[in-house]
Amino acid sequence: MTPIVKVFMPPKEILLPAVESVLYSGMVGEGEHVYTFEDKFKSMFNIDNGFAVSSGTAALHMALILSGIQQGDEVVTTSMTAEPTNTSILQAGGVPVFADVDAKTGCLDIDSIVDMVTDRTKAILIVHYAGYVIDVQALQSKLETTFERHINIIEDCAHALGATIDGITVGTIGDFGIYSFQAIKHMTTLDGGFIVIKDHSLNKIAKKIRWFGMEKGVERTKLDLDILGYKYNMNNVTGIIGKIQLDYVEKNIKAHQFNAEYFNENLNNISGIEVVTLEKRLKPSYWLYTLLCDDSENVIKLLGGIEVMASKLHRPNHYHSLMTNFKRANMVNLDSFYKRLVHIPCGWWVEEEVRNLIVDTLKRG
Numbered sequence: 001m002t003p004i005v006k007v008f009m010p011p012k013e014i015l016l017p018a019v020e021s022v023l024y025s026g027m028v029g030e031g032e033h034v035y036t037f038e039d040k041f042k043s044m045f046n047i048d049n050g051f052a053v054s055s056g057t058a059a060l061h062m063a064l065i066l067s068g069i070q071q072g073d074e075v076v077t078t079s080m081t082a083e084p085t086n087t088s089i090l091q092a093g094g095v096p097v098f099a100d101v102d103a104k105t106g107c108l109d110i111d112s113i114v115d116m117v118t119d120r121t122k123a124i125l126i127v128h129y130a131g132y133v134i135d136v137q138a139l140q141s142k143l144e145t146t147f148e149r150h151i152n153i154i155e156d157c158a159h160a161l162g163a164t165i166d167g168i169t170v171g172t173i174g175d176f177g178i179y180s181f182q183a184i185k186h187m188t189t190l191d192g193g194f195i196v197i198k199d200h201s202l203n204k205i206a207k208k209i210r211w212f213g214m215e216k217g218v219e220r221t222k223l224d225l226d227i228l229g230y231k232y233n234m235n236n237v238t239g240i241i242g243k244i245q246l247d248y249v250e251k252n253i254k255a256h257q258f259n260a261e262y263f264n265e266n267l268n269n270i271s272g273i274e275v276v277t278l279e280k281r282l283k284p285s286y287w288l289y290t291l292l293c294d295d296s297e298n299v300i301k302l303l304g305g306i307e308v309m310a311s312k313l314h315r316p317n318h319y320h321s322l323m324t325n326f327k328r329a330n331m332v333n334l335d336s337f338y339k340r341l342v343h344i345p346c347g348w349w350v351e352e353e354v355r356n357l358i359v360d361t362l363k364r365g
């Protein structure tokens with residue numbers, strides 16, 4: 001079965017000696033390999049400022065705290081995402097308010113975001129869903145022209161490493177951006193994440209939040225704990241894995257994009273199936289490929305018949321009993337998107353033969 005997501009590991013002969021040297025170095029916690037991973041990651045993805053952390057969820061929680069979320073503050077968010085996007089809002093004491101999505105991409109709809117903003121809105125949490133892209137600059141200018149105050153935008157780029165808008169890396173346009181290096185993402189450090197922070201003056205406090213609330217490098221007996229922090233650091237073992245993963249990630253992202261563009265061209269004009277294309281300036285990194293189908297269940301079955309896994313993968317978060325009572329827009333677009341949605345694999349592991357088989361099977365119907 002061709003899976004819809006897959007763990008990428010660099011070749012054993014390269015990865016294992018490097019990991020072994022760190023494991024037996026006596027320095028397995030946060031240290032040199034975390035900091036050099038941060039530098040390499042930032043330079044590869046043109047990120048000006050940010051820090052490696054233990055997970056994407058940790059990065060989200062930190063971004064929400066740094067946005068000043070207090071108990072009861074509202075965060076306009078999406079239901080069409082993995083659960084941690086929204087559980088992190090609850091963890092920070094905030095209240096998710098669900099805006100509707102774009103019926104084609106599943107990313108938030110800008111007008112619906114604006115409609116859901118109230119005086120209690122402290123931040124807007126957008127997700128570049130499945131690696132497709134929401135136009136962050138358009139959202140920023142809409143917010144600027146509609147509201148007198150600045151509302152922080154947090155970009156959840158867990159699905160979107162390598163996606164760009166006008167050539168600019170997603171996650172660096174809003175006030176904060178987050179990445180996930182969990183097992184099945186474009187790159188993995190087993191678990192890990194990254195927080196991008198636009199305002200450098202928050203760096204000191206961000207580093208403290210990452211480390212129990214304490215400043216690293218200060219003698220423990222002289223240190224005053226004055227804010228609540230968490231155990232959100234990356235360690236040297238995952239740091240070295242990350243550095244080696246970075247040697248492969250550009251090639252892997254390009255393979256996702258190549259396969260997706262192939263599907264965009266070859267699955268176009270099939271009755272009952274719609275492909276999702278964006279304006280040229282929005283360049284997705286296609287963690288998953290999105291098809292919109294009149295009969296999604298049948299398409300999933302059809303692809304199952306040729307040993308290709310297809311699926312909706314996520315469950316809209318407002319369907320969960322934990323989140324069903326939060327304020328939400330009329331979700332007409334989400335309902336239509338989710339009904340028609342089928343994700344198919346388009347990652348680095350999908351080779352020509354499978355690509356052609358998918359296209360032929362869907363053409364035959």
Ligand SMILES: Cc1ncc(COP(=O)(O)O)c(C=O)c1O
Nearest residue numbers: 055056057082084085158180182
């Ligand atoms: C959209 C989205 N946001 C956040 C996360 C959380 O990332 P992590 O698993 O690294 O905590 C995930 C994935 O798990 C995700 O898919």
